[in-house]
Amino acid sequence: MNYPENDSDFRCITCLTPTVCQLFGVRLPAQNNDTPIQAVLDAAKKELGDEPVQKMLIFAPDAVGIQLWEKYPENLPRVQNLAPVRVPIRSVMPSVTPVNFASMYSGALPEVHGIQAYAKPVLTCETLFNVFPECEKKTAICSTNNCSIDTIFRKRKVTYISSRTDAESADFTEMLLRNYDYDFILDYMGDYDSIMHKTAPFAPEAIRAYEICIETFERLVKLTDEIWKGYNRLVIWSPDHGSHLRDNGHGTHGSDLPEDLLVYHFYRVKKGIK
Numbered sequence: 209m210n211y212p213e214n215d216s217d218f219r220c221i222t223c224l225t226p227t228v229c230q231l232f233g234v235r236l237p238a239q240n241n242d243t244p245i246q247a248v249l250d251a252a253k254k255e256l257g258d259e260p261v262q263k264m265l266i267f268a269p270d271a272v273g274i275q276l277w278e279k280y281p282e283n284l285p286r287v288q289n290l291a292p293v294r295v296p297i298r299s300v301m302p303s304v305t306p307v308n309f310a311s312m313y314s315g316a317l318p319e320v321h322g323i324q325a326y327a328k329p330v331l332t333c334e335t336l337f338n339v340f341p342e343c344e345k346k347t348a349i350c351s352t353n354n355c356s357i358d359t360i361f362r363k364r365k366v367t368y369i370s371s372r373t374d375a376e377s378a379d380f381t382e383m384l385l386r387n388y389d390y391d392f393i394l395d396y397m398g399d400y401d402s403i404m405h406k407t408a409p410f411a412p413e414a415i416r417a418y419e420i421c422i423e424t425f426e427r428l429v430k431l432t433d434e435i436w437k438g439y440n441r442l443v444i445w446s447p448d449h450g451s452h453l454r455d456n457g458h459g460t461h462g463s464d465l466p467e468d469l470l471v472y473h474f475y476r477v478k479k480g481i482k
């Protein structure tokens with residue numbers, strides 16, 4: 209693989225949680241063990257001064273790794289123009305979805321949060337889905353039935369929308385944005401992951417699913433700018449892991465190969481117009 213960052217520039221996937229907590233002024237989940245991303249704090253300071261962020265959309269496209277941006281660099285500006293702070297991220301091992309989303313939203317490593325293999329139990333450690341509702345920030349998760357994000361963050365004071373398809377999850381996210389006053393919405397998309405497992409990471413059907421992730425992010429960010437224009441707001445593009453081609457010709461992940469571990473997260477902070 210070929211990417212411009214130095215290996216030492218990569219942050220652990222746990223860094224999302226302390227970054228978001230700092231920007232909102234919300235306390236850290238108890239098991240958090242990481243520190244905020246300085247480039248994101250700097251961008252927020254420039255845009256907001258000392259004001260906090262008030263609204264957040266996190267977009268989680270499963271398995272969209274750096275290798276996709278390397279292979280299709282023409283797609284990079286589409287996301288980077290909307291969310292210009294690009295943060296190189298290293299997933300935790302094993303590089304599978306529940307392990308990584310658990311780390312991303314708790315700030316804790318797998319041996320601390322407890323999911324160390326492909327399993328989807330309800331997490332018992334604290335996460336953003338505890339500390340946000342605790343300070344009256346209305347929180348919703350829009351994802352697909354029984355996916356990791358749908359199961360591991362249950363039993364919190366969160367609105368769970370468990371839909372049949374990625375397209376419906378995005379439509380429900382739009383409904384929440386338009387009709388309800390949520391402070392934190394997480395929208396998950398799993399089609400790229402499931403299609404690349406059935407085909408291959410660069411198969412045309414998989415690439416179409418990757419492009420649909422970008423189109424959906426564009427649509428939802430535009431909506432946040434319309435509906436949340438009066439609020440200081442944050443959008444984040446944050447996948448869990450990448451993928452690689454197995455010798456059986458199909459896509460997979462879970463290993464410590466760079467193709468599986470390395471992803472980009474993209475952040476944008478925008479000031480509300482009073």
Ligand SMILES: [Zn+2]
Nearest residue numbers: 271401405461
């Ligand atoms: Zn997968």
